[in-house]
Amino acid sequence: MAARIGVVTFPGSLDDRDARRAVAAAGAEPVALWHDTPSLSGVDAVVLPGGFSYGDYLRCGAIARFSPVMESVIDAAHGGMPVLGICNGFQILCESHLLPGALIRNDVRRFVCRDQWLRVENDRTAWTCHYEAGDEILVPLKNGEGGYVADERTLDMLESEGRVVARYLHDNPNGSYRDIAGITNDTGNVVGLMPHPEHAVEPLTGPSTDGLGFFTSALAALVRG
């Protein structure tokens, strides 16, 4: 039976359909999860998609963190379930304290949408095990509040523990400290990523198919257990 990967829809989620498409393209069964329902429907992994959950009125991800579904996601993540947060999902993971640091307004003070080169730094997480460290991949980036920040001690810890998952190459688009595009938790099952791998799974609609590896990685990680 195919692995089942849940994609949460919050009011204001935008890339939830895209994330489900990417999950299907990777060979897993996408399962739609609803913000207001605590049940995870027995899924094996969860994607928190991009968007503007609850309008992001207070702070990006700050309200979503308290949604009924997130209580279950947080519990499951602590139990080792693979969880990937993309863009707004990354912000939610930081607000939930599943990942350290925070995401603030881009240093250019504008929304940025462009094709972005990344270097995969960590190929041991549940979401990157199909890459090799050092791989350079091209995926869309689109955010207004994508600047990753944390205190020096946290940044040093992330670096020393190899928890930087991906870094921006060539030109840092949003002022993220140390060019960080994505990080993972200390057990490697929770990954937050600012760029959008779900928009790079089809040559027709994306700049590459480089993003597919995040989703096939999760399948492999689940099989491996």
Added chain:
Amino acid sequence: MTVDTVKNAETTPDAAQPHAELGLRDDEYARIREILGRRPTSSELAMYSVMWSEHCSYKSSKVHLRQFGDKQAPSAADVLLVGIGENAGVVDVGNGLAVTFKIESHNHPSYVEPHQGAATGVGGIVRDILSMGARPVAVMDPLRFGAADAPDTRRVLPGVVAGIGSYGNCLGLPNIGGEVVFDPTYLGNPLVNALCVGVVPHDKIQTAHASGVGNLVVLFGAKTGGDGIGGVSVLASETFDTTGTSKRPSVQVGDPFAEKVLIEACQELFDGGLVVGIQDLGGAGISCATSELASNGDGGMHVWLDRVPLRDSTLAPEEILMSESQERMCAVVEPEQLDAFMVVCRKWDVEAVVIGEVTATSRLTVEWHGEQIVDVPPRTVAHEGPVYERPYARPAGQDAVQADGSARLERPTTPEQLRATVLRMVASPNLASKAWVTDQYDRYVLGNTVLAQPEDSGVVRIDEDSGLGVAVSTDGNGRWSMLDPYEGARLALAEAYRNVATTGAKPLAVTNCLNFGSPEDPSVMWQFAESVRGLADACVELDVPVTGGNVSFYNQTGDAAILPTPVVGVLGVIDDVERRTPMAFGLEGESILLLGGTHDELDGSEWAHVVHGHLGGRPPAVDLALERKLAEILVAGSRDGMLSAAHDVSSGGLVQSLVEMALRGGVGARVFLPDGVDPFVALFSESAGRVVAVVPRSEEVRFRDMCTARHVPLTRIGVVGTAGPTARLEVQGQFELPLQELRRASEATLPALFD
């Protein structure tokens, strides 16, 4: 608070009323009194004032717009499922699917408050598409600003772009194209047009009608506030004076999150078959929604206005009727389906309240805390407003403008001069890269964007199983319309049509946004009349029916009108988006062909504008029969795999097209100009009906035969070159330009102006 009731109006016939302040003329006010047989109540006066505004009633344009219905394209009966008059036209694209698309202007609000004005422009057009039962799938924004280096453009442009971006990005709609054009005439009156495309299965198409006596009228979405009062009348239907920003309270304030959940709630309501009729609330707010629903339906409606949820409890009934608060919709619902309707709204946290019911009275009546404040025949509000035959006359100076051609302007002749001119043109604001703008828009969301700006048209997949897609392009050249509005409109259509075909889609239907100065100026009215006549004629000749459109008048500063700017949108269908034709040069050695003929046509050109600041003469000739054949070739070439790339030739001429194709893919080209042709004319002329096509060597004979059979001129002008750091555009015997140098020229301009 004393409320002016119908009873009160009957007993105080001579009470003074502020009709002039609300934008109504004396004779219009007199006609309202005649219709009602008494003076209107203040609420009735408010309703008539907004609904009879130029923006809502089309009172100056109606007599001309009839041509779009009278001169119907032959394919109209096959293609149009819903025609002119509804919120947006609906076009059959096959597979049981239909597409609806429309452009609207939000010009004046965007000058007064650029961010909110532009944001709510997106919101408004999206609700128009939503009200047809469709799921919105893409947006585009044709924009016009004053001179790029003018101080006020630095205020307006960044605000407009951020407003469009913040609203559209939060709705999760890819922005797939549009235009950014600079001209000094738009300085005090920028044009912010917004286009939305939506997809709807044939059996889910909705219309705005209130039918079925006893059915309920439900207002849902955001609460009503005091924003945007008089937006359509005070703001959109008058000429700006120098105190423009004092009208800021007439601009609405948008909340894209509220609209996003409204979109999702509406999809579930449509899927569940829970609405009888639906209307968005935009210009003229509740006045418009209730009167149009009633007028299109059985004719009677009763509204309990005090049930409207308010953001500001002190609002008077007149203000509630006129408010243009955003993110609201109005649905007609059968009583037995109300519970299911409310369940959907609760799921998405959308507030919904029954504010009225359909009646058999043929009257629109509004009640406020038990007292009658409106009692009118709805058709007189919504559809039987004033109609004016405004006087129009060819301007006295038009002959002199047309006589002042560009032939007298000094032209570059040496290779060095030509090279320098190319670089100057590439860096000029109208031709330079628009990435600074479009990189603020999400073009990826929904995962179906196949082509987006700067491609010739935006292409989105609408059926993932079959690969069915639609292409949309908008075009309009105000300078050409200034020189000859009839030909200018035809050229605008020809270019949008050509752009759609260039990407491999078959052009199907047309929408438009007609931006002009004051209709009270006979010269402007002549420009308008000529533009409509030209566009209507051209739509018949190209066999693309008009699905609807929008007119924006009073685009002027004092007595100075903007360039007449008909923006024309063309929608096309492509059976399999895998077959779309991109614009970038790809494989080295492939042949570069120029389709169409080049003539000495530089009047009104980008070159004359940039190098000489000159506008005079006559626009390029347009041959619509040739455009049709060209489109057939481009569509067949895409379908049969004969085309690697294609790009239309327009502003800046052939060399600009070649530069854009080279920069898009980072691949150079070697170009040879035909013998006996003046190199300057070959490179910079803006003759219409031309496309640069790239064809694999193996397909060249077949492609050439196809062009010959259709009598479309074809010239082999070069071969695709190499990629990498040494890539260059070489015009043999003239000059070479490294792509790196071209890229710097193209990409530095907008950041230098607006960062």
